[in-house]
Amino acid sequence: xxxxxxxxxxxxxxxxxxxxxxxxxxxxxxxxxxxxxxxxxxxxxxxxxxxxxxxxxxxxxxxxxxxxxxxxxxxxxxxxxxxxxxxxxxxxxxxxxxxxxxxxxxxxxxxxxxxxxxxxxxxxxxxxxxxxxxxxxxxxxxxxxxxxxxxxxxxxxxxxxxxxxxxxxxxxxxxxxxxxxxxxxxxxxxxxxxxxxxxxxxxxxxxxxxxxxxxxxxxxxxxxxxxxxxxxxxxxxxxxxxxxxxxxxxxxxxxxxxxxxxxxxxxxxxxxxxxxxxxxxxxxxxxxxxxxxxxxxxxxxxxxxxxxxxxxxxxxxxxxxxxxxxxxxxxxxxxxxxxxxxxxxxxxxxxxxxxxxxxxxxxxxxx
Amino acid sequence: xxxxxxxxxxxxxxxxxxxxxxxxxxxxxxxxxxxxxxxxxxxxxxxxxxxxxxxxxxxxxxxxxxxxxxxxxxxxxxxxxxxxxxxxxxxxxxxxxxxxxxxxxxxxxxxxxxxxxxxxxxxxxxxxxxxxxxxxxxxxxxxxxxxxxxxxxxxxxxxxxxxxxxxxxxxxxxxxxxxxxxxxxxxxxxxxxxxxxxxx
Numbered sequence: 025x026x027x028x029x030x031x032x033x034x035x036x037x038x039x040x041x042x043x044x045x046x047x048x049x050x051x052x053x054x055x056x057x058x059x060x061x062x063x064x065x066x067x068x069x070x071x072x073x074x075x076x077x078x079x080x081x082x083x084x085x086x087x088x089x090x091x092x093x094x095x096x097x098x099x100x101x102x103x104x105x106x107x108x109x110x111x112x113x114x115x116x117x118x119x120x121x122x123x124x125x126x127x128x129x130x131x132x133x134x135x136x137x138x139x140x141x142x143x144x145x146x147x148x149x150x151x152x153x154x155x156x157x158x159x160x161x162x163x164x165x166x167x168x169x170x171x172x173x174x175x176x177x178x179x180x181x182x183x184x185x186x187x188x189x190x191x192x193x194x195x196x197x198x199x200x201x202x203x204x205x206x207x208x209x210x211x212x213x214x215x216x217x218x219x220x221x222x223x224x225x226x227x228x229x230x231x232x233x234x235x236x237x238x239x240x241x242x243x244x245x246x247x248x249x250x251x252x253x254x255x256x257x258x259x260x261x262x263x264x265x266x267x268x269x270x271x272x273x274x275x276x277x278x279x280x281x282x283x284x285x286x287x288x289x290x291x292x293x294x295x296x297x298x299x300x301x302x303x304x305x306x307x308x309x310x311x312x313x314x315x316x317x318x319x320x321x322x323x324x325x326x327x328x329x330x331x332x333x334x335x336x337x338x339x340x341x342x343x344x345x346x347x348x349x350x351x352x353x354x355x356x357x358x359x360x361x362x363x364x365x366x367x368x369x370x371x372x373x374x375x376x377x378x379x380x381x382x383x384x385x386x387x388x389x390x391x
Numbered sequence: 392x393x394x395x396x397x398x399x400x401x402x403x404x405x406x407x408x409x410x411x412x413x414x415x416x417x418x419x420x421x422x423x424x425x426x427x428x429x430x431x432x433x434x435x436x437x438x439x440x441x442x443x444x445x446x447x448x449x450x451x452x453x454x455x456x457x458x459x460x461x462x463x464x465x466x467x468x469x470x471x472x473x474x475x476x477x478x479x480x481x482x483x484x485x486x487x488x489x490x491x492x493x494x495x496x497x498x499x500x501x502x503x504x505x506x507x508x509x510x511x512x513x514x515x516x517x518x519x520x521x522x523x524x525x526x527x528x529x530x531x532x533x534x535x536x537x538x539x540x541x542x543x544x545x546x547x548x549x550x551x552x553x554x555x556x557x558x559x560x561x562x563x564x565x566x567x568x569x570x571x572x573x574x575x576x577x578x579x580x581x582x583x584x585x586x587x588x589x590x591x
Contacts, residue, residue, distance in 0.1 A: 035553030036528055039520035042444035042453065049436050052454070053429060056461050368423050 058341045115140045117157070130171065131162040151303075154202075158190040175202035176237025178215050185209030187227075191237060202237035206230070222296075275305040279314060286317065291325045302338070312342025316349055323352065329359035347373075351382035358389040417474035420465065428465050435478060439485055445551050446489040446544065448515040448532060456492055460485045479561070486544060486562040493540045510536075530584050538577055545570055546577035 115124075116139045123133040134140060138157025152159075154175045163171045163182050173180045175191035186208040194200040204213055206227045213225040213233050227233045273281075282297035298318040301310060315338035322332040333356050339349040350373045357366035366389050373386060411419070411430070419427035436457075443456045464481050471480050512529045520528065531550055535543040541563065548559045560570045 036520075036524060036551045037441060037445060037553070039517040039524060039528060040441075040445050040448065040515055040551065041517065042440050049433070049440075052436065052440075052457065053432050056432065056458050056465075057425075059458060060462055060465065364423075372425065 061337050061341070115142075126164075130164045131160075133160040133162075135159065154189050154191045156191055156193055158188055160186070160188045162186045175204075176200045178202040178204075178213060178235065178237045180204055180211050180213050182209065182211045185211055187211050200237045201235070203232060203234045205232040222293075275301055275308040275310050278304075279310040282314065282317070286321075291321050295321045295326075298335075302335070312339050312344030315339040315342065316345050319349070319352060319356075323356060323359075329356040332356045333360070347377050347380055347382070350376065351380070351386060354382075354386050354389050412475065413477040414474035417468055417471060417477050421468045431465070431477065432461055435481055438478070439481060442482060442485050442552070443489065446486070446547055447493065448510055452492055452496070456485070456489055459488050463488065479558070483562040483564070486548070487564060490540060490544060490563070493543070497540065527585070531581060534577075534580055534584055538580065539573070541565070541569075542573040542577040545573040546581065549574060550581070 115134065117134040117136055121133060121135045121138075123131055125131050132140070132152075135158045138159055139155040140157075140159055141153045141155060142151070151172045151174065154173055159173075161171070161173060161182070163185050171182050173182075173189050175189050176193075178191075180187070180189055185206065187204060187206040190203045192201045204211060204227055206229055208229050210226055210228050213227055215223050215225070215235055215237075225233050278297050278301040282294045282301065285291070285294035285297060295318055298314045298321075301308070301314045302318070305311070315335040319332040319335040319339065322328045322335070333353065336349050336353045336356060340346055340353065350369070354366055354369045354373055357363075357369055370386050370389055373380065374383065377383070411427075413431070413434070416427045416431050416434075420431055439457050439460055440453075443453050443460070447453050447456065460481065464477075464484050471477060473480075510532050512532060515532065516525050516528050528551070531546065535546065538546065544563060545559055548554045548562065549556075554562070556567060556570055556574075559574075560567045563570065565573075
């Protein structure tokens with residue numbers, strides 16, 4: 025039998041030390057702060073909208089999914105890029121379907137070979153991306169929250185509804201397609217017409233919507249089907265090979281379109297473009313300015329200070345218009361009735377900019 | 392507290408000149424004082440980075456482990472019943488978070504979703520370690536991947552960190568009896584390796 029001493033043994037730790045320097049520690053602290061801020065925003069949303077999906081998923085997968093057919097990947101933000109990118113979770117069913125529950129009682133059921141990812145939410149939405157396959161969503165009623173499913177360029181937003189979304193990625197000459205079928209309630213499907221104009225489809229119980237989902241706005245095609253008995257699997261569409269294959273917009277293109285829309289007074293369009301840029305290109309160099317502009321639109325045009333908080337934090341993390349963004353953050357907390365956070369944000373602003381431009385204007389915020 | 396000094400990262404001085412105690416910093420951090428949170432980080436960053444590295448040497452996830460540890464600690468300060476014990480509480484968070492990561496990595500490797508990279512001893516063990524210590528450390532790190540994870544962690548905390556059994560049990564959240572059992576497995580395997588000259 026091996027005898028184990030109770031006293032402390034000599035530590036060998038000093039012979040195994042990581043290569044850390046002062047610069048690394050400063051960057052590490054910055055990354056920790058940024059992630060904590062992102063978590064506070066995310067936790068507020070989940071508390072309203074549905075709880076911690078990642079924890080729910082992990083629990084369900086350990087119980088319900090045959091391990092040989094399942095992959096789970098925890099997406100992690102890069103360690104060396106100064107952003108406020110949040111952690112995402114990829115959920116993939118293998119050969120069997122499985123269901124999971126959110127804390128608010130919403131249920132999500134994935135059919136076999138389905139791939140779903142939680143997204144960095146914007147505002148107070150709870151957002152999933154369906155990369156392939158079919159998932160059924162039974163969403164608990166919550167009038168203050170939008171439950172959103174993205175399938176390519178199609179966006180489905182619901183509250184208190186049971187519906188399914190199917191998505192088939194583009195393959196060879198075939199384009200990506202999406203189909204939405206509603207069993208209970210009403211869902212809103214946002215897409216684009218063939219002329220590129222945004223279209224909104226309200227799909228009721230027993231109805232379905234089917235359309236292309238990988239398109240440049242000028243190539244949008246949507247077919248609405250109202251027969252309640254229609255097969256909600258994605259049909260094969262006739263492919264017009266004479267049309268040029270649509271390509272996804274770049275971050276620069278989205279940014280320029282957003283700026284043009286803003287200059288022309290189309291603030292809602294501009295906000296959508298900025299939101300899309302932030303969602304699709306979270307590491308792009310335009311993120312800071314897009315986040316700042318989005319926050320300004322939400323505060324100044326839509327009078328929605330609460331939904332400006334998250335993009336302001338992203339702008340601050342990206343160090344874009346930092347003083348202005350920090351001052352706006354104080355105002356946003358004040359206008360949304362969060363006095364304690366307002367005072368903390370004001371303190372932070374005054375520490376960073378003791379003689380700042382906005383010092384006097386913020387004097388009474390949070391009181 | 393003077394804002395200028397806070398901005399410069401200078402902690403308030405106590406009469407002894409040593410700066411605020413951990414308890415004082417924890418209390419201030421709980422109240423939302425960001426300077427106190429950063430002060431706690433700076434005070435324990437090297438400890439956490441070192442311990443994380445020794446539990447998962449050369450692993451690409453070490454940085455994430457360190458960040459996860461501090462995020463969890465700073466977000467859970469309200470759960471710390473003894474603010475003065477912040478250091479050991481933080482050490483326990485490192486150990487348990489590393490445990491979860493190691494378990495997940497092992498599962499991913501078994502599922503064929505990731506590869507297990509061998510430890511590069513030359514970059515892990517210090518060049519100025521005495522030969523017998525270097526041999527022991529290399530043998531330990533050659534062995535750990537083959538051990539059950541709890542045995543691995545118990546062995547590293549015992550042989551590398553030099554912690555007493557009671558503290559190992561506290562950090563791992565296990566009973567003393569369980570820690571002893573885990574260590575027996577690990578020490579037996581280590582003894583056998585060392586008797587073979589430390590070769591695999």
